[in-house]
Amino acid sequence: MDDLQESDLRSRWLSAFLTSRDDDSCAPSPYRYAEELLRRWQEPQRRYHTVAHLVAVLDRVDVLEEYADDPDLVRLAAWFHDAVYLPDRSTNEERSARLAERALPEAGISAEKTAEVARLVRLTVTHDPAPGDRNGEVLCDADLAILAAPPAAYAAYTAQVREEYHFVPNDAFRAGRSAILRQLLDLPQLFRTPYGRTEWEPTARYNLAAELEMLSTAEDPAS
Numbered sequence: 352m353d354d355l356q357e358s359d360l361r362s363r364w365l366s367a368f369l370t371s372r373d374d375d376s377c378a379p380s381p382y383r384y385a386e387e388l389l390r391r392w393q394e395p396q397r398r399y400h401t402v403a404h405l406v407a408v409l410d411r412v413d414v415l416e417e418y419a420d421d422p423d424l425v426r427l428a429a430w431f432h433d434a435v436y437l438p439d440r441s442t443n444e445e446r447s448a449r450l451a452e453r454a455l456p457e458a459g460i461s462a463e464k465t466a467e468v469a470r471l472v473r474l475t476v477t478h479d480p481a482p483g484d485r486n487g488e489v490l491c492d493a494d495l496a497i498l499a500a501p502p503a504a505y506a507a508y509t510a511q512v513r514e515e516y517h518f519v520p521n522d523a524f525r526a527g528r529s530a531i532l533r534q535l536l537d538l539p540q541l542f543r544t545p546y547g548r549t550e551w552e553p554t555a556r557y558n559l560a561a562e563l564e565m566l567s568t569a570e571d572p573a574s
Contacts, residue, residue: 352393352402360402361385363409367426372459384458391434399511400433404497408432411493418544419489424464427455428471428490438515448472478535480543488543492551495541498558499551505558525566532563 352360364385372381392402408429416422428451435446448469455465471490474480478495480487497508516524535541541555542548 352389356402356406357389360389360406363426364388364430367423367430368458368460370423371421371427371464373461373464379458381458384454387454388430388434391436394436396438396515397436398514399508400436400515404433405429407497408490408493411496412489415489415492415544415546418485418546420485421464421467422489424467425471425486425490425493427451427460428468428486429493431468432472432475432490432494439518444473444476479538488547492542492544492547495535495555496547496551498535498541498555500554500558502558505562509562521569525569529563529566532559532566535559536563 361382365381368381368384389402392400392405409426412419412422412425412429416425419425431447431451433443433447434450436443440446451469451472452465455468456462460468467486471486474484474487474491475494478491480491497505500508512528513524519527536556536559540548540552542552
């Protein structure tokens with residue numbers, strides 16, 4: 352991450368943070384939280400869940416902000432949603448939500464807003480917000496928008512995911528990844544916002560189906 356990108360991200364954090372903070376009388380500098388989160392997003396075990404993913408999700412929240420009840424809380428949730436990420440753990444979303452629950456009150460964010468951010472982070476386990484959950488719809492759509500990427504970008508995404516799970520044998524990875532793809536394809540709608548349904552849904556379903564077909568026909572090089 353270069354200095355210009357880091358400066359831009361710090362500014363984006365500050366904007367969402369200050370809009371959401373209720374009491375700054377005794378709160379620490381907001382930049383310390385941005386720096387800690389950026390440190391986490393740059394950990395060496397990450398290949399897809401990197402600063403580039405954070406930027407992409409924030410950019411998509413900007414596109415979708417008219418559909419959210421509180422877009423700045425959605426932006427804070429985007430910052431926290433993969434802040435804890437260890438590929439061999441199944442508790443990353445829960446631990447990320449708990450990180451938000453510890454950090455945000457200390458930073459001057461109200462209990463109600465902290466609870467909403469943590470709820471949104473936990474929602475990224477299923478990407479299945481309830482009808483009318485406008486904040487949840489925006490975060491989930493923003494997080495899943497990579498599924499509608501052009502072919503080269505989608506191929507890069509799948510390669511990065513495989514790299515993150517380099518410790519998983521090929522057959523086990525194919526089985527696990529295929530299960531995730533089927534779960535997504537079984538959703539009545541991948542995207543819940545009007546923009547997402549119109550602009551991303553058809554391409555995302557094509558990409559998912561194509562990847563699932565590729566995984567089902569791939570042979571293990573070690574076999």
